[in-house]
Amino acid sequence: MSTFVGIFLYLTTLILVVGLIVRIRRYAVVPAPLKIPTTPAPTTTGGVVLRMAREVVLFESLFRANKWIWIFGWMFHAAMLLILLRHLRYFIEPVWTWVVLIQPFGKYAAFAMAIGLAGLWLRRILVERIRYITGPSDHLMLALLAGITLTGMAMSFAVATDIVSLKTFVLGLLRLELHPIPSDAILIVHLVLVGTLLVVFPFSKLLHAPGIFFSPTRNQVDDPRERRHITPWSTERLSGHRAGGAGD
Amino acid sequence: MAEFETPKLGEAPDTIPCLSIGSMAHSKPYKAAAEHQEKLGFPGELVENWQEKAIDKFGELLGKYRGLQVYMDACVKCGACTDKCHYFLGTGDPKNMPVARQDLMRKVYRRYFTTAGKWLPWLVGAEDFTEDVLEDWYSYFHQCSQCRRCSVYCPYGIDTAEISMAGREIMDHIGVGQKYSNEIIGKVHDIGNNLGLPANALRATLEDLEEDLEEETGVEIRLPLDEKGADVLLVTPSADFFAEPHVDGLLGYAKVFHQAGTSWTLSTHASEAANFAIFTGSYDQMKQIAERIRKAAEDLGVKRIVVGECGHAWRVAYNFWNTLIGPFDFLDQNYPIPQHICEFTHDLIIQDKLTLDPSKNDHMTLTFHDSCNVARASRMGENPGGQFTYPREIIKAVCNNFVDMAAETIHENTFCCGGGGGLLTDDLVELRVKGAKPRMEAYRQVVEDHGVTNLAAICAICKTQFAKVMPYYGFEMDAIVSVHQLVSNAIVFEPEPEDDGDQGTGEDDHGGE
Numbered sequence A: 001m002s003t004f005v006g007i008f009l010y011l012t013t014l015i016l017v018v019g020l021i022v023r024i025r026r027y028a029v030v031p032a033p034l035k036i037p038t039t040p041a042p043t044t045t046g047g048v049v050l051r052m053a054r055e056v057v058l059f060e061s062l063f064r065a066n067k068w069i070w071i072f073g074w075m076f077h078a079a080m081l082l083i084l085l086r087h088l089r090y091f092i093e094p095v096w097t098w099v100v101l102i103q104p105f106g107k108y109a110a111f112a113m114a115i116g117l118a119g120l121w122l123r124r125i126l127v128e129r130i131r132y133i134t135g136p137s138d139h140l141m142l143a144l145l146a147g148i149t150l151t152g153m154a155m156s157f158a159v160a161t162d163i164v165s166l167k168t169f170v171l172g173l174l175r176l177e178l179h180p181i182p183s184d185a186i187l188i189v190h191l192v193l194v195g196t197l198l199v200v201f202p203f204s205k206l207l208h209a210p211g212i213f214f215s216p217t218r219n220q221v222d223d224p225r226e227r228r229h230i231t232p233w234s235t236e237r238l239s240g241h242r243a244g245g246a247g248d
Numbered sequence B: 001m002a003e004f005e006t007p008k009l010g011e012a013p014d015t016i017p018c019l020s021i022g023s024m025a026h027s028k029p030y031k032a033a034a035e036h037q038e039k040l041g042f043p044g045e046l047v048e049n050w051q052e053k054a055i056d057k058f059g060e061l062l063g064k065y066r067g068l069q070v071y072m073d074a075c076v077k078c079g080a081c082t083d084k085c086h087y088f089l090g091t092g093d094p095k096n097m098p099v100a101r102q103d104l105m106r107k108v109y110r111r112y113f114t115t116a117g118k119w120l121p122w123l124v125g126a127e128d129f130t131e132d133v134l135e136d137w138y139s140y141f142h143q144c145s146q147c148r149r150c151s152v153y154c155p156y157g158i159d160t161a162e163i164s165m166a167g168r169e170i171m172d173h174i175g176v177g178q179k180y181s182n183e184i185i186g187k188v189h190d191i192g193n194n195l196g197l198p199a200n201a202l203r204a205t206l207e208d209l210e211e212d213l214e215e216e217t218g219v220e221i222r223l224p225l226d227e228k229g230a231d232v233l234l235v236t237p238s239a240d241f242f243a244e245p246h247v248d249g250l251l252g253y254a255k256v257f258h259q260a261g262t263s264w265t266l267s268t269h270a271s272e273a274a275n276f277a278i279f280t281g282s283y284d285q286m287k288q289i290a291e292r293i294r295k296a297a298e299d300l301g302v303k304r305i306v307v308g309e310c311g312h313a314w315r316v317a318y319n320f321w322n323t324l325i326g327p328f329d330f331l332d333q334n335y336p337i338p339q340h341i342c343e344f345t346h347d348l349i350i351q352d353k354l355t356l357d358p359s360k361n362d363h364m365t366l367t368f369h370d371s372c373n374v375a376r377a378s379r380m381g382e383n384p385g386g387q388f389t390y391p392r393e394i395i396k397a398v399c400n401n402f403v404d405m406a407a408e409t410i411h412e413n414t415f416c417c418g419g420g421g422g423l424l425t426d427d428l429v430e431l432r433v434k435g436a437k438p439r440m441e442a443y444r445q446v447v448e449d450h451g452v453t454n455l456a457a458i459c460a461i462c463k464t465q466f467a468k469v470m471p472y473y474g475f476e477m478d479a480i481v482s483v484h485q486l487v488s489n490a491i492v493f494e495p496e497p498e499d500d501g502d503q504g505t506g507e508d509d510h511g512g513e
């Protein structure tokens, strides 16, 4: 079992990392030929950093759009972040103090994450407009996240896992050593679901996470009159296409 | 033209309708004839291997536009945008929800360009590019005015305008173009403006207008054409040359230039600010159309370029010109390049260089419609949001009665007039009327609550659209006015001395020529 889980986690992590690198490279390589920030937009790079920070941390645009989606979505993401940070304790030794300090919050954040997910899922089912745009993969994604949350909660609050040997197993993986994993069905399910999520990430809408940083409507500075915006292919056209024929 | 019912007003502008599936599937603009297609280098009719060609073109665009590439991937189907499009609010057709409009393209993207869609199409909503899908594309990518209201609210800034532009560009390349836009682009190439107004007709029109101006003001106010060595080249939408209320705005520009003592000229070569290629998504066409303006500016030897009241033209000028036809090192760097006519007038008002009598507009109570392309895709002045304050400050300087519409319907939240993005054509009247509903509702509120009598705008498309659709909602067609029409009403000229008719007035006189 340990070997299976070990190899599974190695493979899924590899797919995640390679998949993300390929995707992010793609976003970085494809040029944004024209200035298209959604205005009013910041007129300085510092301003853009702030705008992006507000989007990523507070979900500013979503807040303006729809308070219900915002509250459930933000709750889910914030709780997930806390929980992920809490999980650091399985990866480092000795555990940093701040990671120790957030443990109790991280533990109960699971409820916030579950409520957030439930809220988003209910909206998918109950709100006609959102039901219309929801496909099988959207439900599956929620099911996956809900499965991870619930198995995690089960281990925190119901059937405790042997976290000492779990940690030995995880630290071992980091050093390319194989230690036995607690043969605990819930834990195995939890890890398999997490691995599945890692694989799905670079091939699905989870790409919104890197995507937002490349969104020209959000990451461009509003300074087209002051600074001439040029990209490789627009420049090429500029020199080669002055009076040329139309189209291709 | 199919019969349709004008939506009833009386609800809040953003009231969400029940879904009415397929209710606008019949709405399609006329297709471009072969001659209009071929003139722009596109195939005249649907090519045989259209599917393959379309996918090729799609792939090319994905590699050229980061926005398109990221937006195809990033949508999480959160639904935040679903109630933000005026065409959805006015029609209830779910394919007019921005995310659903995007999905028409996304399902093809997933099928041909993603691993998941190649192997598990049913799971991720991937679909072959069939004739039915193409029909949907033609219908619903021509039910997007590219107003970008959805992009304001999307947590990732997903801009459906970028997607409908790409969709139209792909369709043009397989021979399925839209008559209205492509015919107009052809006219710009042939004659120099959207209306197909030849140089001599333009000259005659301007001379007539000069006579009217002199009759009205007693002052010789000029509308110069092709005058070499003028300081300012004014590029304005050709509607300003004759249609109401546009032309009243043109007279306003002329009066402002005259009183400021700034020498200016129009150009026959660039007698059009509009650039419809932004609507069809054609970078090449957009660049070629913009080139005319650079050429006119160089030939006339002007120092500055000022752009008249036009929404998408201002977007192209403000955001794209520098990329497309810059650098503008031959122009005077002390002024914004290009400058909006509202920036020009606003500066003069701030410097107290205009003689204004706002009581001349006392017969009206105004409200202001923020045009999408000005509000969400460009700027005026130094600071973000100047595009909201400049026109309002001008209106307040020339009118005593001004009221804003509801906050969720102005500034960057503004609702499109319903006629932007290349949809301002009679074959789409149903869509235009229904799409105007949210704006008309917000307008109705200020009419009833504050006695508003007129709606001011700074976009030729908005003005034409409102003149057409306002009567459907029980308002007068001339309730829509140009901002510079208000300036024109309020600006006061003192009679000139007999012997020197060409001078401006007062202490601000800089000689005028």
Ligand code: SF4
Binding pocket: B084, B085, B086, B087, B096, B097, B098, B101, B143, B144, B145, B146, B147, B148, B149, B150, B151, B159, B160, B161, B416
């Ligand atoms: S850009 Fe405007 S018209 Fe197009 S989908 Fe978005 S809100 Fe609707």
Ligand code: SF4
Binding pocket: B074, B075, B076, B077, B078, B079, B080, B081, B082, B098, B099, B153, B154, B155, B156, B157, B158
């Ligand atoms: S708001 Fe953005 S992410 Fe949400 S459904 Fe609409 S396009 Fe997709």
